[in-house]
Amino acid sequence: MTAAAARSTAHSIVEASPRTKAFAGGLVILYAVITILPLLWIVATAFKSQSDAIAYPPKVIFEPTLEGYVNLFTVRTRQTPDFIAKLPPPETWYDQLVRKRDMVIAGPSKVVPRFVNSLIIGFGSTFLAVFLGTLAAYAFSRFRIPLADDLLFFILSTRMMPPVAVAIPIYLMYRQLNLTDTRLGMILLYTAVNVSLAVWLLKGFIDEIPREYEEAALVDGYTRLQALRKVVLPQAVTGIAATAIFCLIFSWNEYAFAVLLTSGEAQTMPPFIPFIIGEGGQDWPAVAAATTLFVVPIVMFTVLLRKHLLRGITFGAVRK
Amino acid sequence: MAQIRIENLRKSFDQFTAVEGSTFTIDDGTFFAMLGPSGCGKTTTLRMIAGLELPTEGKILLDGEDVTFHRAAARDIAFVFQLFALYPHMNVGENIGFPLKCQGMARREIRERVQETARMLRIEHLLSSKTSKLSGGDRQRVALGRAMVRRPKAFLMDEPLGALDAEFRHLMCGELRDLHDRVKATTVYVTHDQLEAMSMADQIAVMNKGRVEQIGTPQEVYDRPASMFVADFIGSPSMNFLRFEGGLRSGDRAVSFHDTRLAVPEIREDRASAPLALGVRPEHIRFADAGAVRGEVFGAEYLGTTQIVTVDTAYGRVAARLPSSASVRIGETIGLEFNAARLALFDVGSGLAIRTASEEGPRHG
Numbered sequence: 001m002t003a004a005a006a007r008s009t010a011h012s013i014v015e016a017s018p019r020t021k022a023f024a025g026g027l028v029i030l031y032a033v034i035t036i037l038p039l040l041w042i043v044a045t046a047f048k049s050q051s052d053a054i055a056y057p058p059k060v061i062f063e064p065t066l067e068g069y070v071n072l073f074t075v076r077t078r079q080t081p082d083f084i085a086k087l088p089p090p091e092t093w094y095d096q097l098v099r100k101r102d103m104v105i106a107g108p109s110k111v112v113p114r115f116v117n118s119l120i121i122g123f124g125s126t127f128l129a130v131f132l133g134t135l136a137a138y139a140f141s142r143f144r145i146p147l148a149d150d151l152l153f154f155i156l157s158t159r160m161m162p163p164v165a166v167a168i169p170i171y172l173m174y175r176q177l178n179l180t181d182t183r184l185g186m187i188l189l190y191t192a193v194n195v196s197l198a199v200w201l202l203k204g205f206i207d208e209i210p211r212e213y214e215e216a217a218l219v220d221g222y223t224r225l226q227a228l229r230k231v232v233l234p235q236a237v238t239g240i241a242a243t244a245i246f247c248l249i250f251s252w253n254e255y256a257f258a259v260l261l262t263s264g265e266a267q268t269m270p271p272f273i274p275f276i277i278g279e280g281g282q283d284w285p286a287v288a289a290a291t292t293l294f295v296v297p298i299v300m301f302t303v304l305l306r307k308h309l310l311r312g313i314t315f316g317a318v319r320k
Numbered sequence: 321m322a323q324i325r326i327e328n329l330r331k332s333f334d335q336f337t338a339v340e341g342s343t344f345t346i347d348d349g350t351f352f353a354m355l356g357p358s359g360c361g362k363t364t365t366l367r368m369i370a371g372l373e374l375p376t377e378g379k380i381l382l383d384g385e386d387v388t389f390h391r392a393a394a395r396d397i398a399f400v401f402q403l404f405a406l407y408p409h410m411n412v413g414e415n416i417g418f419p420l421k422c423q424g425m426a427r428r429e430i431r432e433r434v435q436e437t438a439r440m441l442r443i444e445h446l447l448s449s450k451t452s453k454l455s456g457g458d459r460q461r462v463a464l465g466r467a468m469v470r471r472p473k474a475f476l477m478d479e480p481l482g483a484l485d486a487e488f489r490h491l492m493c494g495e496l497r498d499l500h501d502r503v504k505a506t507t508v509y510v511t512h513d514q515l516e517a518m519s520m521a522d523q524i525a526v527m528n529k530g531r532v533e534q535i536g537t538p539q540e541v542y543d544r545p546a547s548m549f550v551a552d553f554i555g556s557p558s559m560n561f562l563r564f565e566g567g568l569r570s571g572d573r574a575v576s577f578h579d580t581r582l583a584v585p586e587i588r589e590d591r592a593s594a595p596l597a598l599g600v601r602p603e604h605i606r607f608a609d610a611g612a613v614r615g616e617v618f619g620a621e622y623l624g625t626t627q628i629v630t631v632d633t634a635y636g637r638v639a640a641r642l643p644s645s646a647s648v649r650i651g652e653t654i655g656l657e658f659n660a661a662r663l664a665l666f667d668v669g670s671g672l673a674i675r676t677a678s679e680e681g682p683r684h685g
Contacts, residue, residue: 144333212405215372220470221393221422234409 039295045288053284067101068285070094072111072276072293076103111290114272119297120183121268122252125190129247130240132191133198134206138228140199141206142214152203155196163193164256171260183266186258190251197250198243205239206232241308245301252298269294322383322473322506323348324369329378331364338364340530341378346508346523351500353509353521357553361530362510363478369508370399370476382473393422398467400477404459406451406466413438413447416465423470437469440502456484460492464499474506481516493519514554518542526550544664544678548671551599551664557628557639560600561666562613564635567593568665568674575665578635580612583660586677591667596674599664602628605640607648611655613638620648631656 016024045053047064076098084104090096098105136155140148170189171180179185209232217227233240255270262268273290276283302309324346331339339361346352354362367373369380371392380388387395398419406415413434420430438444441461446454451462460480467475480496481489497520500507511517517524518538525535526549534546545551551559564577568591574581577598584598603626615633627644630637631654638656642648665674 210403210405212401212403213407215370215392216399216401216405216407216466217418217422218372218392219370219395219397219399220419220466223391223393226422231407 042288042291042295046285046292048285048288050283050285053288065097065285066094067097068283068289070097071283071286072289073109074098074105075107075109077106078103110267110272111293114267114269115293117183117186117262117266118252118268118270118294121186121190121266122248122297124183124187125194125251126244126247128187128191129194129198130202130244132195133202133243134233134236134240136195136199137202137206138232140203142211152200155199158196159193167257167260170257174261179261181262181264181266186262186266186268189257189261190247190254194247194250198247201243201246202236202239205236205243209235238308241305245305245309248301249298324474324506324508325379325381325384326365326369327379327381329365329368329380330376331361331368331373332376337530339368339375342527342532344525344532344535346506348506349504351497351507351509351520351522353511353517353524354527355511355514355517355524355553356527358512360527362512362527365527366476366478366508366510369474370397371395372399396470396472397474397476398470398472400463400467400475400480402479402482404463404483406459406462408451410451411447412443412449412451412454412462415451415462416447416469419466419470433469434465437465440468440499441465457488457492460484461495464496468499468503472505474508477507477509479511480509481513482511489513489516496520514556518554526553528553543662544673545599546673548597548599548666548668548673551666551673555601557602557641559664560602560605560636560638561597562600562633562635562638563595563597563668565593565595567591568596577612582612582658582663584663584665584676585661587665588675588677591674595668597666597668598658599666599673600638600658601662602639602641604659604662605638605642606657606659607640607642607646607654608657609655611657613656613658614653615656617648617650617652617654619650 044060044062046068047066048059048062049065049067052059052062053068074094079102081102084099084102087099087104090099095105139145140152145151174180174185174189177185179188213231213235214224214227217231218224222230253270254268258268259271262271269290273287273294276286276290326345327343328341329339329343330337330341342365354365356362364373368375371387371390371394375388378388379386382395382397407418410418416437417430417434420433425433434447435444438447441464443458443461443465446458446462451459454462460483463480481492484492493516500520509517509521521538523535524538524541526533526541528549534541534550536544536546541550542554545554545559548561552561562577564575566576568575568587568589570588570590572587573585574583575587575596575598582598613633613635615631615638618630618632618637620630621628622644625644626641627646627648629640629642629646629648631640633656640656661678664678665676666672667674
């Protein structure tokens with residue numbers, strides 16, 4: 001097919017009427033409110049006192065406090081008022097805040113190492129999955145691979161059941177290999193789950209890039225790998241960004257395996273957050289503070305890549 | 321600049337054989353066109369010469385050096401693709417300079433060479449534009465620039481004008497030929513368009529089903545087709561075939577065509593009786609009342625200086641090219657007379673031409 005003919009098959013776009021636009025806009029706003037409201041509630045709860053957080057009816061207007069964040073980052077012990085009175089005056093604002101509740105700070109909580117675990121495991125597995133996925137997708141897209149269709153189907157089939165279905169065999173295997181509760185173990189696991197998604201998504205994107213680009217580069221003096229890096233990848237950036245976000249969202253939010261396979265050293269945020277216990281039960285402001293903190297990196301990552309993402313999600317999905 | 325030699329080149333994909341044992345030589349500085357219908361193996365042959373595809377069997381020699389299994393980059397040839405393959409993330413100048421960058425040339429030298437190439441192609445004013453903003457013709461010039469800038473041993477072009485509209489294609493044909501005359505580089509040009517091949521090439525290889533049917537100058541291929549396929553493929557409208565049965569004797573100057581004798585160029589081989597075809601180009605037919613073959617005018621297509629008149633005869637429909645001044649009435653019965661010196665004879669069984677005085681030694685692929 002000639003380029004001109006290929007272009008002419010694009011759909012013509014009919015401008016929507018103002019009423020349709022208003023209706024569509026209204027729907028989008030409604031949907032945004034529904035999805036953003038819980039998030040806003042969480043952010044607000046993080047600034048409430050414990051009693052405000054569980055007040056009924058729920059308080060929309062309240063006196064903000066940083067107690068939730070202080071409780072999230074510290075471990076505290078309850079003391080008698082007499083003991084506290086005998087202590088030297090508080091050095092910092094958070095010491096003061098805690099002492100008002102008849103408590104003293106005993107040390108930092110585990111939240112920072114858990115958060116670091118999440119970052120390392122989330123981004124590490126995303127990088128690996130996208131890296132391996134790109135190479136595999138390129139090979140599937142460009143080379144004559146025996147049984148390519150069967151292999152691709154096999155790769156996809158690993159996602160046909162919920163990954164947790166194989167949790168127990170994986171647990172046993174990991175125990176045997178001493179991979180339980182290690183960052184490496186979690187990175188490998190999330191990479192394995194994500195790589196199938198990455199291969200399929202990226203193959204679609206790479207298929208859209210005309211082969212002639214690399215062939216021109218090959219004739220002009222590049223090796224296959226150089227051509228991939230300098231010619232194919234710059235054009236696949238959109239797809240790579242979209243794939244990376246999908247992979248990161250999965251490994252960042254993954255809960256079931258994290259509960260099962262991590263308990264200490266390598267524990268990530270999702271299993272950590274629900275177990276933030278305060279006095280006499282769940283410390284909801286601290287949980288909300290942790291959740292807020294947890295959402296920030298993924299929002300930042302998505303915002304950074306949003307230019308690619310918008311095009312990426314629609315591009316490649318539709319075959320011309 | 322280089323001579324390209326192809327020896328018994330064969331390529332099969334699984335069950336399907338794309339190219340079957342062709343052998344030919346492309347001389348240094350030749351504009352060599354490979355012409356054939358789609359799927360005839362011309363592009364596969366070109367890609368094997370480029371090193372983008374490895375042959376199943378056979379050899380490719382570049383200036384006598386066996387490069388059959390060399391990497392594409394090691395062959396010092398340039399390839400121009402049908403859809404240009406300009407890198408969208410680079411501007412025109414970067415695109416043209418890319419092959420030099422691959423070779424690690426100094427930036428200043430690259431700039432000079434790019435300038436020089438752009439001047440030759442008259443696209444200097446476009447060097448800093450985005451490739452997506454260019455017209456089809458300019459894209460083609462940039463693609464040519466990218467091929468030329470390296471001063472390669474040979475240019476390989478895969479239907480480089482296929483994506484342009486008809487008017488522009490004609491203009492680019494002229495430019496390409498002009499460029500070839502200035503650069504004098506060996507050029508292998510793949511096309512399915514006989515007009516492109518005829519107007520530009522020094523030599524044409526007509527391919528069919530993975531085989532080279534004939535190699536020759538445009539005149540040879542047109543005037544003395546080596547097979548019925550070539551005769552049919554080249555020329556518009558194509559050659560008329562009038563079937564008959566008969567034997568041939570070397571030295572005969574006429575054949576028994578059904579009930580009459582038709583004068584033909586002197587036959588140079590003996591044949592036992594077999595199904596034969598008389599090949600007549602439309603422009604070698606005249607209307608004459610005394611004509612041996614008679615038929616009824618079916619239609620006329622007016623083309624300005626000439627007209628194509630189709631006539632239904634007892635031996636099939638025949639197209640004749642007549643001056644447009646000739647008056648023709650549809651339904652009228654007329655006689656056809658052939659220009660005896662320009663007739664061709666074919667063996668229908670093998671499809672090959674029978675040697676006659678007019679076609680001394682056609683080269684079978």
